[in-house]
Amino acid sequence: MGWNMAIPVKLQVFEGPLDLLLHLIDKNKVDIYDIPIVEITAQYLEYIKDMETEDMNIMSEFLVMAATLIDIKCRMLLPEEVNEEGEEEDPREELVQKLLEYKMYKYMSFELKDRQMDAGRTLYRQQRLPQEVENYKQPVDYESLLADVNLNKLQEIFQFMMKRQEDKIDPVRSTFGKIEKDEVDMDLKTTYVIEYVKSHKSFSFRQLLEKQRSKMEIIVTFLVILELMKLGQIDIEQQDICDDIIITSKILAEAM
Amino acid sequence: MERQSAEAILEAILFTMGDSVEVARLAEVIEEDIEATKEILAGMKSGYEKEDRGITLIELEDSVQLCTKPDMYEYLIKIAKTPKKFVLTDTLLETLSIIAYKQPITRLEIEKIRGVSCDHAVNRLVEFNLVTEVGRLDAPGRPLLFGTTEEFLRCFGVKSLGELPELNSVQMEEFKQQAEAEVQLQLDI
Amino acid sequence: MERQSAEAILEAILFTMGDSVEVARLAEVIEEDIEATKEILAGMKSGYEKEDRGITLIELEDSVQLCTKPDMYEYLIKIAKTPKKFVLTDTLLETLSIIAYKQPITRLEIEKIRGVSCDHAVNRLVEFNLVTEVGRLDAPGRPLLFGTTEEFLRCFGVKSLGELPELNSVQMEEFKQQAEAEVQLQLDI
Numbered sequence: 001m002g003w004n005m006a007i008p009v010k011l012q013v014f015e016g017p018l019d020l021l022l023h024l025i026d027k028n029k030v031d032i033y034d035i036p037i038v039e040i041t042a043q044y045l046e047y048i049k050d051m052e053t054e055d056m057n058i059m060s061e062f063l064v065m066a067a068t069l070i071d072i073k074c075r076m077l078l079p080e081e082v083n084e085e086g087e088e089e090d091p092r093e094e095l096v097q098k099l100l101e102y103k104m105y106k107y108m109s110f111e112l113k114d115r116q117m118d119a120g121r122t123l124y125r126q127q128r129l130p131q132e133v134e135n136y137k138q139p140v141d142y143e144s145l146l147a148d149v150n151l152n153k154l155q156e157i158f159q160f161m162m163k164r165q166e167d168k169i170d171p172v173r174s175t176f177g178k179i180e181k182d183e184v185d186m187d188l189k190t191t192y193v194i195e196y197v198k199s200h201k202s203f204s205f206r207q208l209l210e211k212q213r214s215k216m217e218i219i220v221t222f223l224v225i226l227e228l229m230k231l232g233q234i235d236i237e238q239q240d241i242c243d244d245i246i247i248t249s250k251i252l253a254e255a256m
Numbered sequence: 257m258e259r260q261s262a263e264a265i266l267e268a269i270l271f272t273m274g275d276s277v278e279v280a281r282l283a284e285v286i287e288e289d290i291e292a293t294k295e296i297l298a299g300m301k302s303g304y305e306k307e308d309r310g311i312t313l314i315e316l317e318d319s320v321q322l323c324t325k326p327d328m329y330e331y332l333i334k335i336a337k338t339p340k341k342f343v344l345t346d347t348l349l350e351t352l353s354i355i356a357y358k359q360p361i362t363r364l365e366i367e368k369i370r371g372v373s374c375d376h377a378v379n380r381l382v383e384f385n386l387v388t389e390v391g392r393l394d395a396p397g398r399p400l401l402f403g404t405t406e407e408f409l410r411c412f413g414v415k416s417l418g419e420l421p422e423l424n425s426v427q428m429e430e431f432k433q434q435a436e437a438e439v440q441l442q443l444d445i
Numbered sequence: 446m447e448r449q450s451a452e453a454i455l456e457a458i459l460f461t462m463g464d465s466v467e468v469a470r471l472a473e474v475i476e477e478d479i480e481a482t483k484e485i486l487a488g489m490k491s492g493y494e495k496e497d498r499g500i501t502l503i504e505l506e507d508s509v510q511l512c513t514k515p516d517m518y519e520y521l522i523k524i525a526k527t528p529k530k531f532v533l534t535d536t537l538l539e540t541l542s543i544i545a546y547k548q549p550i551t552r553l554e555i556e557k558i559r560g561v562s563c564d565h566a567v568n569r570l571v572e573f574n575l576v577t578e579v580g581r582l583d584a585p586g587r588p589l590l591f592g593t594t595e596e597f598l599r600c601f602g603v604k605s606l607g608e609l610p611e612l613n614s615v616q617m618e619e620f621k622q623q624a625e626a627e628v629q630l631q632l633d634i
Contacts, residue, residue, distance in 0.1 A: 015347055016372030061372045101369055108357065109349035111421045112412055116344070119413030121329035122314070123336065123461045124321065127274040130513055133521045138529055140573050142600045145531045149538065151601045155610040158542035165558055261497045268499025268517035269524050271460075277524065285523045308450045308492075310457030328457035334474050336461040 017065030360401035549590035
């Protein structure tokens with residue numbers, strides 16, 4: 001019998017269980033209205049057993065159909081069911097309807113494909129506005145734009161806003177004076193101090209500070225001195241608290 | 257201002273815009289009603305049919321657009337950049353044909369017909385602008401409804417959804433004969 | 446393949462390309478020499494001159510291009526540029542009043558008064574030609590200064606800014622000073 005032939009393991013990829021079923025029906029040259037359910041179910045199961053997919057989503061879709069087929073197979077072994085109108089019901093009926101509908105759309109998809117090929121021969125054009133049209137600016141209609149706005153209204157709005165601005169003013173903060181931000185470049189200062197250390201064998205901290213203008217500069221200079229001491233590039237001596245600090249350079253330029 | 261010929265105005269507009277333009281908007285510009293505008297457009301179309309014209313007019317639902325004649329394709333590909341063609345896989349084509357014939361349709365309904373999930377396919381078709389969301393079904397969960405776009409009509413060379421190839425053809429006849437009644441039932445849905 | 450009319454081929458190519466195309470390339474496609482191609486193009490051009498045509502052919506050096514006839518522009522504007530509705534919103538009015546009374550003023554200063562960004566509002570007012578750039582502030586970043594235009598004066602029926610309604614209530618002065626101090630403080634940070 002035709003439908004007993006083995007199914008090649010690496011068959012074409014089917015769009016889904018209905019596609020596979022249609023293929024089997026076609027291949028076995030059987031009537032869609034009289035599907036030999038036992039044979040087709042066997043072939044179907046064989047196919048999905050060999051299906052090389054690890055995608056459970058795809059697999060489950062095929063398994064649902066397998067369950068349906070087995071269900072139909074069982075019901076066909078039982079005495080024929082009778083519906084409310086007293087007619088015999090073929091357990092395959094619902095499946096046949098689905099297969100027919102699917103087959104129809106599958107066929108139409110081929111039809112569409114042909115149409116697409118033909119339609120692809122027609123070319124269109126991008127929108128291209130001439131410069132004059134592109135540059136066109138609609139004139140402003142001031143009468144409708146300003147409608148009921150006049151100078152008094154403009155003044156009212158302005159006063160209202162200034163009032164609102166006043167309400168927002170913080171009475172304490174608004175009396176504060178200006179605070180100027182000191183701009184001290186840390187890197188520049190570091191370079192400056194290192195150069196100074198290189199060119200002076202021994203000097204006092206106060207002597208170095210004479211060149212600094214602001215508090216921030218003094219702080220930065222002090223930090224640089226501390227850093228150089230940590231690196232062992234200078235020695236520091238201070239006889240008593242509040243005495244001048246004597247700095248001895250260990251990285252004199254000549255020595256390098 | 258001298259009155260320009262309506263044909264000239266319509267040609268200029270369609271040429272410049274490139275894309276399809278609604279007949280209603282064209283009617284407004286030439287200050288005619290829609291019926292009269294359609295007649296003028298039909299007259300233009302028959303003018304374009306002449307042998308020495310390389311362009312023509314296509315209708316897409318309630319819009320019109322200028323395009324090249326299909327038999328110019330051989331010459332055009334020699335010189336013009338042809339638009340990037342997207343390849344529609346069988347899955348996409350199946351999904352598209354279901355949407356085209358059963359629109360508006362939900363994802364679930366498409367899945368029922370194909371027997372497999374269609375999320376990916378529908379998303380791709382939306383990306384290609386062949387399919388678009390057209391609303392929501394008034395049902396629990398308010399699922400999205402999908403339909404085809406104007407781009408779909410252009411891509412498949414149909415003027416309107418009413419002009420889609422009918423669901424009967426020689427091949428269809430074969431299995432229709434097997435079950436005339438059943439298939440008829442499908443068509444009536 | 447049937448031989449298409451050269452005119453049709455040229456029209457289709459020029460339509461699709463949009464840009465200008467060298468006559469030499471066109472000649473190649475229709476398999477004619479350049480002279481013959483030029484003659485065909487000249488023939489097409491006189492065809493386009495007819496009253497019922499909206500497009501025409503222009504020659505540029507050794508190239509040709511299809512384009513819309515200039516007397517069609519007003520119709521193109523009707524369809525390509527949907528009319529805008531110009532409205533002075535509260536935001537625009539507030540911004541306009543600040544500029545009117547405090548000009549010349551920078552965006553930053555306007556923002557300090559209104560408490561919110563004003564970029565959009567200032568741009569719209571400039572678009573309406575009620576406000577214009579009047580210079581730059583001599584400060585870091587050299588910010589633009591804005592002031593009102595002649596159009597503004599015309600619209601509000603005043604001859605000069607001096608005719609703007611005065612703001613001299615005692616209370617007004619008081620809180621103006623405070624406000625200015627605050628604004629200045631914030632500007633300096």
